Amino acid sequence: MMFLQQIVNGLIIGAMYSVIGVGFTLIFGIMRILNFAYGEFYMLASYGAFLAYSELHLPLWLVLILTMATLFGMGAMTERTLIKPVRERTSDWSVPVIMVTLGLQIVLQNLVLLLAGGTYQGVSAYLLGSLDLGWVIVSYERLLILGVSVGCLVGTWLLIQRTQFGLAMLAVSQNREGAILSGINLQRVYTLSFGLSAALVAIPGVMLMPLLYVYPTVGHVPIMKAFAVTLLGGMGNIEGAILGGIILGISETMASAYISALMKDGVAFAFMILILIFYPSGIGPYFQEIRQKVIRQ
């Protein structure tokens, strides 16, 4: 009974980790950088949701759309104003850009600390009550989280597979020179995908706010998850990130239920490194191989 309950809980939180991971891995795939300010985008979205929901009393769907739009703009602006100049100055720009995002992380954290103070803030829950299926109990709020994350993953999938822009992103992540030669505007892809990544992390930022609360350093939580998911799924591999998020979610809830809640993150990370010893490039490519075999048969 408890085991099943843990699986379901893990699956739901894992779906949200998948969203966090997809946004992070997207930027890695396209730009070959680790965006350290990613957690701070989450934090800004959380603060935005807190203000809009508890002060302005907007409905949740409107809050979600507004924060996503704002974060999209912020992400695109970050790319334009901070990252573009560095990219244009140096040829091997991966590590310098990572340093810029690190600096941005420190700046945003402290700016928010000055503006909002260091206290934990939050709303109690978006939805009350829970669904009792007999063998497992799920609160409506968690169901909502699951629904939103699945919807968002499907949306991203369609965006990447079915639109011109998505194909351009895929092309850039597979071969940068080839993409330029086929007439893809690299600068535009970079800016838009940075915005998309920030908009994606806005969703967990809004949805997880009642669970994690919001404070200036809350970004530490999602960025650690993003790192773990990205690595587990294979760097830049979107399918892998979805799978990795679910594995991370389940292993984390298992660890906190059966080992120790304090060691939760440590166990999840240790498990991750263990998997990587056997699949050094992540489970994403391995999974795709299996799928192709199945299709061929």
Add this chain to the structure above:
Amino acid sequence: MRQDIKVYAVLLFLILIFPFVFRNEYFLHLFILGALYAQLASYWNLLDGYLGLINFGYAAYIGIGAYTSALTAIHLSLPLPICILLGGLLAGMIGVLLIIPCLRMVTFSTAIVTLAFGEIARIVATSWTGLTKGEMGLWGIPPLFPSQNKIPFFYLSFGLLLVGSILLKRLLQSRLGLAMMAVREDETAALTSGIEANHVKLLISGISCFVAGIMGGFYAHYILTITPGLFSLGYTIQIMAMSMLGGKGTFLGPILGAFAMILLGEGFRFVEDYRLLIYGLLIIGTVMVFPTGLVGGMARLKKWVTLKR
């Protein structure tokens, strides 16, 4: 070469007379920290700047060295240099072991694996309260020198920095140093010219982490209380920022960067709440204005001045 010796002699002389000119304890403390960080930034740079291996868990090795040394000193009461050496050896060993699974991964995966390791180490140090006393921190660590005076610590820290820098310079000029840079530039090409890239990575990672452990031990027996905060990613980022600010992949850069950052950090103490904000802006500004760091910026300035003449 002649000029180099003169410069070194002047530097040595300045270091020797420094504690007698500035008698302020706090000022000495800052320079001790500066020397400590300079050493750490130099050896972080050995990994990142010369080998192209990013280690985001560097602080964990400092913590491992500090805790090993402190615990052996408290429980086994061994002589302190042996404790510090043990800490360094353990850190170096773990550094090598952790890189083994990373050998098959791409560069950025290594960065995240080391980061994850750092987090695991921090969580273990926090929750293994029986051994480390958890968040309370470990105190009652025997000091390296019995007197309260900071002058012996000052000389020791600069002595360590000097020895470390000379060894580093020798390492960079040796065959191993060349092999290292060959691996950084193009691993496949290095492999085809007969360089065992994996051995180089393991060895350099071991050396770099060994030094982190030694400096951690020195820190523990200097500050006398250590907490799991020592393992945090923040320290790694600080060390990384120092080596970037000074100039990645240069010999002098990290040393300059460390002293600049420690002293600037103190200089900004009067703005209290805005200190970290300015620190972040400084990192962004440096990368945007001087992508090659202080050393590169100075070289450019020198070129500009000579051209004007």
